[in-house]
Amino acid sequence: MLRQLTVFEIQYHTRQIGFWIAVLIMFLIGALLISFPDATFAASTGEKIKANGAVVTAGITSNLSLFSMFFGAVFVVSGVMRDQVHKSLEMVHATAVSTRDMTLSRMIGVYIATFISIFAMVVGVFAGQFIPWMDKEALGPINLFYYLQPTLLFIAINTLFVSGFFTAIAAFTRNRALVYVSAVGLFITYISASLFVGEDGTDLLTSLADPFGSAALSVTVEFWSAAEQNTQTIPLIGYVGLNRLVWGLIGLALYVVSFSLFKRGLVTGKSKEHEADDDDTGRISLLPTATKMTGAEVWASFWARFKYEYLTTVKSIPFIILTLMSVALFAITVFVQMKFVPNPALPTSPLMATTVFGSMAIPLLIMIIFFSGEIIWRDKSAGMTEIIDASPVLDGPLLAGKWLALLGMVISLMWVGVFFGMASQIILGDVPINFLTYVNITFVQIAPRILALAVLALFIQNFMPNRVVGMLASGAAVIFFFIVIGFLPSVHPMVQFGSLGAGRWSELNGFSSLLRFGWFGLYWGSLIALFVVVSIWLWRRGTQATLLRRFANMKTRMSLISTTLALLFVAGLIGSGGYIFKAYNIDNEYRSAKDNDLRQVKWEKTFGDNRKDPLPKIRSVEVDVMFNPAQQTARVAGSYEIENTNAEPLEQVFVSMVTRHKESIKKLELVGAVQVTEGENMQEIEDFNYRLFRFEPPLAPGARTRMEFETVFHAPKLADNSSIERNGTFVDSSRVLPQFGIRDQRLRNKDKRRKNDLPELEKRADRTDMEARQRHFISSSSDYVNFKAKVCTDVGQIPIAPGKMLAETSENGKTCRSYQTIRPILNFFSFLSADFEVRRDVWKTPNGRDVPLAIYFHKPHDYNVDLMLDAMKGSLDTFTTTFGPYPYNQIRIMEFPYRGFAQSFAGTIPFSERIGFVMQSGDPTDNKKVDLATYVTMHEIGHQWFAHQIVPADTKGFNVLSEGL
Ligand SMILES: [Zn+2]
Known part of the structure; x- marks a missing residue:
């Protein structure tokens, strides 16, 4: 019996088209990551470290196995929790199938489905080396064991741990939403643990704290030579082996616990979910009834819909828990940043705003994937479809209500982020809050891309046969456009979905390029508006509206207004796309x-x-x-x-x-x-x-x-x-x-x-080379x-x-x-211009000459100005007595935006805001905390002697003379 049931379970997952779409995407991600020589994963590979060597392959495999958190959650819900979702639990429990067989077969089914999804990436990583553009120099001999060992060590065990964990959550809570929530919780715990342990932990602690084994792997291979990295497989006796044993056993224990929790009868009638069967019985395909509605009625029906969807979402337990979790992650990140980082920045508004969204990004994306499915399928799961679809509600307001509810949720969460960012500034004290900075960073720099991904997820759900498949497909798309694309080298901005390129933000100058923001806003905005119109045309009305049927019906739904709008959006897309393409590829030789x-x-x-x-x-x-x-x-x-x-x-x-x-x-x-x-x-x-x-x-x-x-x-x-x-x-x-x-x-x-065919690069000349010394x-x-x-x-x-x-x-x-x-x-030379505040002082040379000192800074950034003036005087004293007289008439330091360095010109030192002006002043009693403002000031003043007076020749070792101090 168990065997038949298990075969059935595996088929249950694998006969879905969405499953194979996800598998294909994962395969492509693996292949792309390995085959682009400049991709981040492959960046260190080349002549010495081979892209298909043992350690590189193991590293990629262990990192990619993190995706099991996503797939595990989805498959546990669709596999283990199926009866609750379909309300058929009582029926199944009443059959002759033994609980043991049924539960076990489902757990095995979930395990195998999750395993295949992640393994597809490893197959992609393997296949990637045969892609024509792959750099053959970066490849060593093919050894299948280099793939097999990490697959068993990381994918097999991590899948066990993850699916065991989610099954346990499913068994405890009987709530599908909480399974997704626990996925985010697991992720946040994982990040927090690595943040904490990464700062101060021993090798043993670092390697054990990572349930997925990547940290243990890094600790093990940290000092391996290139040759060892290419050919040595991961030793089982050591950190990796210990880590895998511990987390494998925990995974197994979770399986045993959840297995014993899934007892017949335990859950009868307890399910809080009131869900309809996804398998339909009716065969009705409806078109909107031709009704005349006044503007006010349209608005009222939209507003009612929006309010309902929005409130249902933000009042739901998963939303609240996920929000609390992201806030907790933010608090932990800030704590680690302020406490453990050697040269901490001041808790300024830009830093806090960026940190908040660093912590919120992943929970937000998971919410988008989850709630887009919920919102689109809500009427259907609640068994309301027939009623709503037969009512004279128009598709437009209905859909607008649903879509805007999701966007409203995203925006609400961002306000929560703004609130906690500002609260953290109040708690940490000292640095004034700049509300405008929060608004700009949150809603100009970050929100557009997240909102665009939310629309993409909603759009994808339109074409999917059910919620779970839709979540898989939109999840894969979001992973690709938010994470994977960042690892690929030089992706044209026109394919970076939703990225408006507002660019960097600085309190001095705001955004560097608002023009680019406007054009990309028009470009992606037009595409997204088109998504909306097409979605209305294809809206699933009726219980058995197949995609094909909906396409067939599309024509009758294309009203004059919607068609005109669609044409307008197409024109906007082509127009702005053409302009951007011309600017990048023709005017600027992209x-x-x-x-x-x-x-x-x-x-x-x-x-x-x-x-x-x-x-x-x-x-x-x-x-x-x-x-x-x-x-x-x-x-x-x-x-x-x-x-x-x-x-x-x-x-x-x-x-x-x-x-x-x-x-x-x-x-x-x-x-x-x-x-x-x-x-x-x-x-x-x-x-x-x-x-x-x-x-x-x-x-x-x-x-x-x-x-x-x-x-x-x-x-x-x-x-x-x-x-x-x-x-x-x-x-x-x-x-x-x-x-x-x-x-x-x-x-x-x-x-x-x-x-x-270029000759080997000639080395910099020797110090004895008289010609180079000229x-x-x-x-x-x-x-x-x-x-x-x-x-x-x-x-x-x-x-x-x-x-x-x-x-x-x-x-x-x-x-x-x-x-x-x-x-x-x-x-x-350097040339600068800004609206500066100036603070002046005078330093006396040993023979009584006055050297004027000045710091030119952005008015609010006065935190370290006195410190920097002290550093100027102190270093001038020391350097004059140690090295010789200061040769120029004055010294001035000027603040500039965006970049992160300082540079010494004769008597004139441009100094970026992020390398002194907004850094914490350190702690004189703690030698692990550097006072960056003082340190960099003294270093740059040192250049007035080394580099400006003692100018190194263009030979080996020149940097010792110019940067040694
Ligand atoms: Zn320097």
């Missing part, structure tokens, strides 16, 4: 990772030999920078005075341009030379943004001449990043001034070089230069460049400042 590699190969084959061409040296630089922050444009004009310091006459020189837009280059003249426009490689010279000048006659050794230039920079056009921000512009000279010589663009990856690491076309600049910007902002400020003037409604250095500096 390149995939592979295109980029090929471009580098082409560069090296064409220009590789020109890398060491003799160059003139720049002696002095004069620039005139005009920032228009409001328009995000800039104009940079100026001149170089250059000298031929070579022993031979200089015949020609390449100039690298800083923009590929030809029309942006207003002027580029080299006195005594003509631009070469005919001859070899002209196309390539243009493609790589170079200009070639020939001196006529050749520039004699020691002779001097001038170059003059003027370039304009315009607002970013979707993908094009100009870095002229509305507030908080920071550009360095290499981004806005033309450079002599060609920039080194050689392909660095060894395997890719070999594949493209060049320093900053530039080969300059030593020290005289520098003079005038920088103008909008009134209200402060323009900054290196050097002593000579004058501040007001010209044509602009604020301008002139700067000049008191002695020559490296040919490497």
Whole structure:
């Protein structure tokens, strides 16, 4: 009996089309992940570590087995809990089938279905190595045991643990929703445990705390050599073996417990669920009755529907538990971040807003998958379909009510997140709450993509024969578009579903590109609106409305209004899609990772030999920078005075341009030379943004001449990043001034070089190489230069460049400042403009000279300014007595948005907000907690000696001199 029942159970799962769709998707995910050489999972593989080696395969398998949490929950509900869902429990219990056989067969069925779904990914990982684009260099010999062992160790045991766990929950609670809830609970416990143990745990604790075994695997192979990683299978005696034994036994115990809980009669009549049978008996397919409804009636029917669905959802126990769980995860994350991280950030509004949604994302997505199924199928499960479908309710308001209820749930939960984020700021104290930051990060940056996925899940449910299959399919889609796509290299933004690209957020400047946000909003918005219309056309009305029948009926449902709207949305989709495509692929030459590699190969084959061409040296630089922050444009004009310091006459020189837009280059003249426009490689010279000048006659050794230039920079056009921000512009000279010589663009990856027939990359020159010692690491076309600049910007902002400020003037409604250095500096400058607050101080040199100190910062970010001023003075004292005098007239530090670094220019140090201004000041009694603001300030001031005075040669070990301090 057991055998027949088990066969029946397995067939029950596997005869569903949705099951095989899920299996296929999992297979593809496995194949894609392994076959893209730049995918995150495969990133470390290549010449040494093989993509199909023992450890890589085991690592991928153990990580992918985490998906068993999703599949296990779905199959437990559709397998073990089937009778409750179908209300046939009493009937089954009254038959001659023994409880033991029935329960056991169902549990085996669930186990096998879950196992197959995850195993499909391993098969995909195996098959991936035969995909044509797979890099053959990254593959070692095929060994089936490398797949078999992790399959048994991770998938077999994790499936046992997970399905045992969910079956136990099912047996205890008899509530299908709580099974899904427990899936999220399991996930959150798993993340929290790894957060806690990961910070301070011993190897044993770390490896045991992970029910899925990945941590045990990482601990075991941490110090394995490449050769060992390729060929050694995971030792069973050790952390992995112990972990697997413990969690395998726990899984088994859970099975025994739930088996004994599923006793006949125990649940009779106790089921709280009142569900209808999914197998229909009627054979009615209905069309909406032609009724005339007034606007108010339509609204009323929508509103009633919305209210009902929304309230049912947010008042349901699973919603409440899941919300509490995400809040708990948030609290744990914040606690770990503040307590254990060596250089904690201040609990600012942007940090808390992002952390809240880091914790809420996965629970939210699970809720979307679960509740979309609930909402779409609610009438049917409640046995109400016939009544509602025969009533004169219109499809539009009905559907709108359902869909908006789900979106309303998502938005409600996000408000909960905002609330807890702000509450945590109050509890942690000190840092003011910025409500607008929460709204922006939550509803501009995060919400659109989540809401789009919610609509996708609802849309997919339309085409599915029942709720469970719909959950499998929409779950796979959500996993793909939210998780997997992040691991794939350079996915075109037009296929990143729902991603509006608002970009990074900073308190200085808000979002970097709202234009991109608008266009992608139109693009995805149109597609989503189309989903809605098609869903209304295909709405399941009637009990036996098959998909085919619904398609056949679609025509009668296409009213004039809906058809017009649909055409409008199609136009919106094509129009915005066309514009975005043009901006990315035509105006900005969108390149995939592979295109980029090929471009580098082409560069090296064409220009590789020109890398060491003799160059003139720049002696002095004069620039005139005009920032228009409001328009995000800039104009940079100026001149170089250059000298031929070579022993031979200089015949020609390449100039690298800083923009590929030809029309942006207003002027580029080299006195005594003509631009070469005919001859070899002209196309390539243009493609790589170079200009070639020939001196006529050749520039004699020691002779001097001038170059003059003027370039304009315009607002970013979707993908094009100009870095002229509305507030908080920071550009360095290499981004806005033309450079002599060609920039080194050689392909660095060894395997890719070999594949493209490029010679092995030559190593940096030895320290004894006298020829290399003639060049320093900053530039080969300059030593020290005289520098003079005038920088103008909008009134209200402060323009900054290196050097002593000579004058501040007001010209044509602009604020301008002139700067000049008191002695020559490296040919490497920064230009900034923002609405700064300034704090000043003075430091006295040992011989009594006053050096003015200034910190330019975003007004609310004053938390560490005093600390940084102290660090400036302290390090100046120490460095002057230890290394020698400070050579410049002043030191200023300026805050800039988005990026995470600081950079030392002569007497001028741009400093990103995230590397000091909003960090916690550390704890002097705890040497595990670094005061980043002080540390980075001192390091950057150290560069005023090392790199700016002691300039390392372009040889091995140069970074010890420049970054050693
Ligand atoms: Zn440094």
